[in-house]
Amino acid sequence: MSEPQHFDVLVIGAGPAGIAAAAAAAGSGARVAMIDALAKPGGQIWRGSTSSPYGRARRWLDRLHRCNVRVYASTQVVDIPEPGMVLAESECGSILMAWSKLILAVGARELFLPFPGWTLPNVVGMGGLQALIKSGLDVRERRIVVAGSGPLLWASAAHALACGADITVIAEQAPGAAVRGFARGLFRHPRQLVDAARLRLELAGVPVRMGTWPVGAHGTARVREVELTDGQRVSTERCDYLACAFGLVGELELPMLAGCAIEADRVRVDEWQETSVAGIFCAGEATGIGGVDKALEEGLIAGYAATGRPDRARSRFARRARGRAFAGALARAFALRKELKALARDDTIVCRCEDIPKGQLQGLSSWREAKLFTRCGMGACQGRVCGSATRVLFGYGPNSARPPAFPARLESLAATNDTRQPSEGSRGAAWK
Amino acid sequence: MPGEIEISINGRSVRVPGGVSVWAALTRAGIEHARRSVSGEPRGALCGMGICFECRVTINGVAHRRSCQLECAQGMAITTDE
Amino acid sequence: MSRRSRDVVVVGAGIVGAACAFACARAGLSVTLVDQGGIAGGATAAGMGHIVVMDDSEAQFELTRFSQRLWDELASQLPAKAEFDRPGTIWVASNEEEMATVRARHEYYLKRGVESEVLDARALSEAEPRLRDGLAGGLLVGGDSVIYPPCVVQFLVERVLQQGGEVHFGSAVTSLDSGSVALRDGSRLPAGSVVLATGHEVRRLAPSLPLRPRKGHLLITDRHPGFVRHQLIELDYVKSAHGSEQDSVAFNIQPRRTGQMLLGSSRQFDVEDSAVDRRLVARLVERLTAFLPAISGLSATRIWTGQRAVTPDRLPLIGPLAGKDGVIVAAGHEGLGTTTSLGTAQLVLALITQRPPGLKIEPYLPSRFKEVGDAWRN
Numbered sequence: 093m094s095e096p097q098h099f100d101v102l103v104i105g106a107g108p109a110g111i112a113a114a115a116a117a118a119g120s121g122a123r124v125a126m127i128d129a130l131a132k133p134g135g136q137i138w139r140g141s142t143s144s145p146y147g148r149a150r151r152w153l154d155r156l157h158r159c160n161v162r163v164y165a166s167t168q169v170v171d172i173p174e175p176g177m178v179l180a181e182s183e184c185g186s187i188l189m190a191w192s193k194l195i196l197a198v199g200a201r202e203l204f205l206p207f208p209g210w211t212l213p214n215v216v217g218m219g220g221l222q223a224l225i226k227s228g229l230d231v232r233e234r235r236i237v238v239a240g241s242g243p244l245l246w247a248s249a250a251h252a253l254a255c256g257a258d259i260t261v262i263a264e265q266a267p268g269a270a271v272r273g274f275a276r277g278l279f280r281h282p283r284q285l286v287d288a289a290r291l292r293l294e295l296a297g298v299p300v301r302m303g304t305w306p307v308g309a310h311g312t313a314r315v316r317e318v319e320l321t322d323g324q325r326v327s328t329e330r331c332d333y334l335a336c337a338f339g340l341v342g343e344l345e346l347p348m349l350a351g352c353a354i355e356a357d358r359v360r361v362d363e364w365q366e367t368s369v370a371g372i373f374c375a376g377e378a379t380g381i382g383g384v385d386k387a388l389e390e391g392l393i394a395g396y397a398a399t400g401r402p403d404r405a406r407s408r409f410a411r412r413a414r415g416r417a418f419a420g421a422l423a424r425a426f427a428l429r430k431e432l433k434a435l436a437r438d439d440t441i442v443c444r445c446e447d448i449p450k451g452q453l454q455g456l457s458s459w460r461e462a463k464l465f466t467r468c469g470m471g472a473c474q475g476r477v478c479g480s481a482t483r484v485l486f487g488y489g490p491n492s493a494r495p496p497a498f499p500a501r502l503e504s505l506a507a508t509n510d511t512r513q514p515s516e517g518s519r520g521a522a523w524k
Numbered sequence: 525m526p527g528e529i530e531i532s533i534n535g536r537s538v539r540v541p542g543g544v545s546v547w548a549a550l551t552r553a554g555i556e557h558a559r560r561s562v563s564g565e566p567r568g569a570l571c572g573m574g575i576c577f578e579c580r581v582t583i584n585g586v587a588h589r590r591s592c593q594l595e596c597a598q599g600m601a602i603t604t605d606e
Numbered sequence: 607m608s609r610r611s612r613d614v615v616v617v618g619a620g621i622v623g624a625a626c627a628f629a630c631a632r633a634g635l636s637v638t639l640v641d642q643g644g645i646a647g648g649a650t651a652a653g654m655g656h657i658v659v660m661d662d663s664e665a666q667f668e669l670t671r672f673s674q675r676l677w678d679e680l681a682s683q684l685p686a687k688a689e690f691d692r693p694g695t696i697w698v699a700s701n702e703e704e705m706a707t708v709r710a711r712h713e714y715y716l717k718r719g720v721e722s723e724v725l726d727a728r729a730l731s732e733a734e735p736r737l738r739d740g741l742a743g744g745l746l747v748g749g750d751s752v753i754y755p756p757c758v759v760q761f762l763v764e765r766v767l768q769q770g771g772e773v774h775f776g777s778a779v780t781s782l783d784s785g786s787v788a789l790r791d792g793s794r795l796p797a798g799s800v801v802l803a804t805g806h807e808v809r810r811l812a813p814s815l816p817l818r819p820r821k822g823h824l825l826i827t828d829r830h831p832g833f834v835r836h837q838l839i840e841l842d843y844v845k846s847a848h849g850s851e852q853d854s855v856a857f858n859i860q861p862r863r864t865g866q867m868l869l870g871s872s873r874q875f876d877v878e879d880s881a882v883d884r885r886l887v888a889r890l891v892e893r894l895t896a897f898l899p900a901i902s903g904l905s906a907t908r909i910w911t912g913q914r915a916v917t918p919d920r921l922p923l924i925g926p927l928a929g930k931d932g933v934i935v936a937a938g939h940e941g942l943g944t945t946t947s948l949g950t951a952q953l954v955l956a957l958i959t960q961r962p963p964g965l966k967i968e969p970y971l972p973s974r975f976k977e978v979g980d981a982w983r984n
Binding site: 465 | 644646651687756757760825826827828829864869882884885887888891892894895901902903904905906907908909910
Binding site for chain 1: 540541543544545547548549551552556557561562563565566567568569570571572573574575576577578580588592593595
């Protein structure tokens with residue numbers, strides 16, 4: 093049995109933050125590897141992006157390509173079995189890797205809030221719709237209602253439109269004043285301003301309603317109608333898909349398992365992007381939802397800091413500050429209105445894996461109690477969907493992290509005592 | 525996308541474009557749900573990124589495969605819940 | 607919070623404490639159930655919920671058998687969320703030596719009215735096709751059942767409240783004094799009798815008791831209904847449970863009604879942290895795979911640990927605490943807390959009401975250990 097492969101810097105996540113971190117770290121000559129669950133680097137946001145208007149994505153992917161970074165694609169990290177190690181699994185096996193520095197660029201997932209009918213087929217996320225289309229969902233001539241919150245609303249609608257969908261209406265829960273204020277503030281963030289202007293242009297002709305949110309989805313085999321309200325009137329829209337999510341939340345499971353301190357649902361990091369655990373860095377959405385600019389700058393800083401180049405890291409501080417300012421503006425403008433906490437009725441399912449309705453959670457005062465007495469959060473998704481939802485609905489705290497960070501095959505768990513190497517895993521130059 | 529491949533969905537032979545996900549193939553074949561929930565509700569893909577586990581189907585005899593994360597392969601046998 | 611004296615204060619709202627409170631309340635005694643946290647903490651939240659007849663000793667057999675009958679009576683009253691099910695247990699024999707144990711155990715049960723069936727290699731394979739080839743056979747005990755302990759505790763506590771009992775949660779007991787119990791929040795509960803049912807933490811209030819923590823690990827899989835039909839345990843489990851001071855693992859798998867499978871088990875003496883020991887889990891998975899090869903491709907969604915409380919002779923401590931009038935210990939049940947909770951409660955009730963117990967109580971009395979120092983020297 094061979095020793096696990098050792099890397100000076102191991103980057104988890106190949107989205108913008110991970111790519112920047114790996115590129116920065118590799119520049120020092122360190123031995124760098126990167127792991128991601130998707131088949132190609134880019135993360136969720138740069139998925140399938142090889143042409144304009146994703147020019148920036150192309151440039152960063154090319155830069156990664158030129159670096160000496162070993163990429164383990166289609167590989168899911170399932171555990172940090174001990175300091176300095178990572179256990180990951182892929183379709184054909186598992187791999188144990190040793191690291192000196194770890195950079196967690198694990199990204200975010202969408203926040204789903206329960207409302208009547210949200211479990212119907214064809215009710216999907218907004219980023220979810222985008223991802224599904226990119227992996228082959230045919231939406232030509234399909235009527236789609238896009239509802240929820242944040243810039244992803246626009247990006248998702250524009251993407252679906254460009255792929256032939258009929259976007260019935262875009263409904264943003266934030267009040268119009270907040271969104272307009274946010275738009276006005278974009279002069280400070282020229283790139284985002286350009287993006288926003290472009291999206292607005294692409295979506296000209298699509299009805300947009302601010303201060304509007306879904307209150308029910310109806311259908312039997314799948315969604316056929318969505319009810320939207322602005323707090324006063326309720327309108328009904330026929331649709332083939334409802335793309336609905338209420339912003340993003342960081343994927344904090346692995347950082348928590350690693351022992352990183354979490355504050356206000358973000359991994360706490362110092363100016364070098366180092367977490368409360370020495371040697372473990374975090375960059376991107378997991379330190380606060382802020383989009384690509386923040387992720388890139390934090391990734392660079394983490395990569396430089398992890399390889400002992402503080403001056404280079406420091407050179408990115410100003411840009412990171414602007415990225416974080418954008419994150420702050422986002423959070424303020426698209427704060428969730430209180431009505432969203434009250435959409436679910438007693439019989440509305442909250443835990444989708446175990447079919448636990450809201451009424452069963454009555455009187456339970458903590459996430460631990462919810463899990464113990466109702467099985468909410470005890471299913472396949474490990475509470476990723478219902479845990480984030482109940483945090484908003486009931487203020488349940490996040491619980492202590494237990495392994496595995498992601499469902500893991502038993503044979504992978506047995507590998508902790510074994511040191512098989514993967515049968516796949518490509519050097520930086522090998523992927524396209 | 526590359527050329528078509530042949531897979532089977534619930535025993536029925538279907539041609540799909542190469543490179544699409546199993547979930548996309550199901551929708552193109554007119555299938556509206558991947559699985560039945562604990563209480564029997566029809567469920568399909570929600571998050572599109574592999575974290576919600578709603579899109580699970582059985583592929584080549586192996587249960588609980590997330591259909592939105594897997595690309596179709598020639599000869600794949602996919603079974604959904606009724 | 608009333609300050610009148612109640613007949614019984616039960617300390618510890620795990621399954622043993624809840625069962626004691628339930629038995630006392632049902633018998634018309636005034637009861638207060640206290641816990642430093644809420645209900646179903648400790649080993650109750652972590653265990654397998656297996657209701658099993660065990661025969662390491664005559665006394666263990668008597669208590670588990672007695673308790674199992676009580677569970678069978680209670681079963682029809684349990685709500686659906688208690689997940690009562692009767693998959694039975696198959697004790698799996700890997701070789702002829704273990705088959706001899708199987709046959710001996712079958713005889714033992716036959717004489718005592720417990721239904722069991724000897725399975726030869728072929729019958730075992732028919733009963734559980736996914737077990738590996740080459741096993742020698744097993745013993746099927748069809749009467750064994752499983753429950754989901756946290757929800758059973760909820761049910762028992764609801765019944766306690768319905769009978770006029772009270773609860774006082776969120777404050778630890780700081781001292782057991784003559785005729786009362788003092789809590790950290792400053793309250794003092796006068797009580798005729800006190801039942802100490804705090805599992806391995808009982809040493810905080812009763813340091814003289816010979817109890818040691820024995821840590822266990824469990825995993826749970828996603829849903830695979832019908833993957834196995836019975837709870838399957840290797841006979842070597844008995845040796846592992848007996849034994850050795852060394853860390854050990856044993857094949858123990860339980861199908862839940864949900865179709866998920868609970869996978870265990872491990873034993874480690876005196877490891878008081880709750881961290882998941884990955885290397886031990888890896889050994890456990892190897893052991894599981896050795897018996898059930900197909901399991902290696904299934905996914906685990908959670909891994910957790912719990913602390914059992916073990917005594918030197920592996921029988922629980924049920925009886926008066928020396929040096930403290932009116933205090934009864936009900937702890938040290940090792941891996942049989944769920945099973946023997948109801949039987950323990952009946953013994954405790956008998957002691958409190960000074961009625962004859964349904965079972966000989968001598969083997970469980972704490973007074974059987976004269977000198978703590980010597981107790982572990984075996």
